[in-house]
Amino acid sequence: MGFLAATGRAFLIFLEATGRLALFTGSALSHCVRPPLYPRQILRQMIDIGYYSLPVVGLTALFTGMVLALQSYSGFSRFQAEGAIATVVVLSITRELGPVLAGLMVAGRIGAAMAAEIGTMRVTEQIDALSTLSTNPHKYLVAPRLIAGLTMVPLLVIVADIIGVFGGFLVGVYRLDFNAASYINRTWEFLQPVDVISGLVKAAIFGFLIALMGCYHGYHSKGGAQGVGAATTNAVVSASIMILVWNYLITGLFFSTK
Amino acid sequence: MTTVPKIALKNVTKHFGPKKVLNGIDLEVAKGESLVVIGGSGTGKSVMLKSILGLLTPDSGSIQVDGVETTRLRSREREKLLHKFGMLFQGAALFDSLKVWENVAFGLIQGAHMPRAQAKEIAIAKLGAVGLGPDVAELSPAELSGGMQKRVGLARAIADEPEIIFFDEPTTGLDPIMADVINELIVQCVKDLGATAVTITHDMASARKIADRIAMIYQGQIIWTGHARDIDNSGNAYVDQFVHGRAEGPIKMQIKAL
Numbered sequence: 141m142g143f144l145a146a147t148g149r150a151f152l153i154f155l156e157a158t159g160r161l162a163l164f165t166g167s168a169l170s171h172c173v174r175p176p177l178y179p180r181q182i183l184r185q186m187i188d189i190g191y192y193s194l195p196v197v198g199l200t201a202l203f204t205g206m207v208l209a210l211q212s213y214s215g216f217s218r219f220q221a222e223g224a225i226a227t228v229v230v231l232s233i234t235r236e237l238g239p240v241l242a243g244l245m246v247a248g249r250i251g252a253a254m255a256a257e258i259g260t261m262r263v264t265e266q267i268d269a270l271s272t273l274s275t276n277p278h279k280y281l282v283a284p285r286l287i288a289g290l291t292m293v294p295l296l297v298i299v300a301d302i303i304g305v306f307g308g309f310l311v312g313v314y315r316l317d318f319n320a321a322s323y324i325n326r327t328w329e330f331l332q333p334v335d336v337i338s339g340l341v342k343a344a345i346f347g348f349l350i351a352l353m354g355c356y357h358g359y360h361s362k363g364g365a366q367g368v369g370a371a372t373t374n375a376v377v378s379a380s381i382m383i384l385v386w387n388y389l390i391t392g393l394f395f396s397t398k
Numbered sequence: 399m400t401t402v403p404k405i406a407l408k409n410v411t412k413h414f415g416p417k418k419v420l421n422g423i424d425l426e427v428a429k430g431e432s433l434v435v436i437g438g439s440g441t442g443k444s445v446m447l448k449s450i451l452g453l454l455t456p457d458s459g460s461i462q463v464d465g466v467e468t469t470r471l472r473s474r475e476r477e478k479l480l481h482k483f484g485m486l487f488q489g490a491a492l493f494d495s496l497k498v499w500e501n502v503a504f505g506l507i508q509g510a511h512m513p514r515a516q517a518k519e520i521a522i523a524k525l526g527a528v529g530l531g532p533d534v535a536e537l538s539p540a541e542l543s544g545g546m547q548k549r550v551g552l553a554r555a556i557a558d559e560p561e562i563i564f565f566d567e568p569t570t571g572l573d574p575i576m577a578d579v580i581n582e583l584i585v586q587c588v589k590d591l592g593a594t595a596v597t598i599t600h601d602m603a604s605a606r607k608i609a610d611r612i613a614m615i616y617q618g619q620i621i622w623t624g625h626a627r628d629i630d631n632s633g634n635a636y637v638d639q640f641v642h643g644r645a646e647g648p649i650k651m652q653i654k655a656l
Contacts, residue, residue: 265489266492269491271480272480272485273505274478275475275504275509281509
């Protein structure tokens with residue numbers, strides 16, 4: 141009987157957490173579209189997510205593009221397919237690696253910061269103080285972060301796409317001795333709008349998930365410094381896993397041939 | 399003719415897990431009076447205040463403000479109701495991402511939609527009322543000492559001239575002189591606004607200074623209420639033990655964990 145009780149308890153806790161997350165998401169989403177909005181807060185979050193993430197996302201994309209070119213050269217040269225390198229780089233970056241790696245880097249940078257900031261506000265009663273000043277914390281804290289995540293991560297991914305392809309170009313031309321014009325030509329030749337668009341749709345969803353996880357775990361943190369630490373960890377881990385799961389689901393939606 | 403009490407609690411209960419924190423609270427606060435609720439740590443003082451504000455929802459019982467039932471309010475109506483309230487939190491709970499004056503003006507700008515320049519003038523005037531100069535206005539809360547943070551918290555609580563002000567352990571963590579300064583400011587501010595005040599504290603010096611009436615809470619119930627001057631001959635063994643701070647008496651401190 142002890143085993144059954146333990147299983148049941150774990151299942152109930154799971155259901156409770158799922159329900160709480162669903163309610164939180166619903167309430168936060170409804171506050172994103174109902175005025176008043178807080179332009180100042182939205183702008184601050186946009187700068188934080190969009191502008192200050194540029195270096196880390198740019199570096200990630202640059203080296204990913206470079207290593208892609210190098211790896212595919214060493215693999216493809218075994219069956220004389222070096223000509224496909226430019227295409228492989230641009231498709232891998234725009235469809236997969238741009239959004240996923242940018243998403244994971246932003247999850248580490250922004251998801252953690254959001255959970256820590258909101259979690260500290262929770263344990264120091266700042267969230268209660270917001271309520272007593274007639275300001276809805278979902279509207280003031282959560283909605284601006286969701287809006288900023290949803291809009292800024294796609295912009296970051298556009299930059300990551302460009303830098304990533306440029307990284308591949310650098311290695312292709314200066315290390316592997318491709319002709320620059322034909323590399324660029326090859327890059328464009330097989331690229332279709334859906335490759336880029338699917339990547340940007342992923343980015344928007346990842347940005348939303350990162351902000352949602354950061355806010356949710358921060359908002360429900362308790363128990364002082366240790367609680368805030370746990371919230372930060374949970375925010376990053378859950379956002380990263382959700383990014384990988386949703387990446388598969390969205391890829392299935394866009395590119396399944398069956 | 400009987401007047402409607404400003405705040406009336408009837409048989410309010412609240413439990414967290416198996417622990418009953420509020421065990422049938424009955425309390426009335428008349429308009430314009432200053433009530434101090436005394437009691438040991440963990441007796442339900444903070445939970446009571448948060449239930450009145452709607453930050454926590456009681457399990458059962460009735461809470462009326464100006465004769466209107468508030469326990470089942472929707473969030474819009476709750477926001478409107480909270481315009482009547484100001485609260486000074488135990489840790490001041492200042493927003494550390496905002497400057498001091500923005501903290502004080504928060505309710506005016508976000509709640510009452512006042513232009514920022516006008517709100518800033520009022521904020522500086524309110525800071526003056528708690529003995530802080532305009533130079534403090536541009537600092538961030540982290541740069542202030544504990545006593546100054548409490549004063550800024552007080553300025554924020556009185557900024558949009560609430561009808562009811564709550565003080566959560568206003569003197570805890572302050573040196574005796576600063577504690578007395580805060581006590582005098584509280585008395586002054588409440589008198590100037592003609593507000594109704596509810597203070598929770600376990601500092602008897604503070605209670606004597608602030609209170610018109612004193613209520614004692616023990617194990618989630620109000621066990622004694624009376625005029626502040628009767629506190630020394632209450633005829634209640636629990637109150638006597640608390641007022642004189644004796645370890646021996648009917649209140650048994652749980653020293654060992656069960």
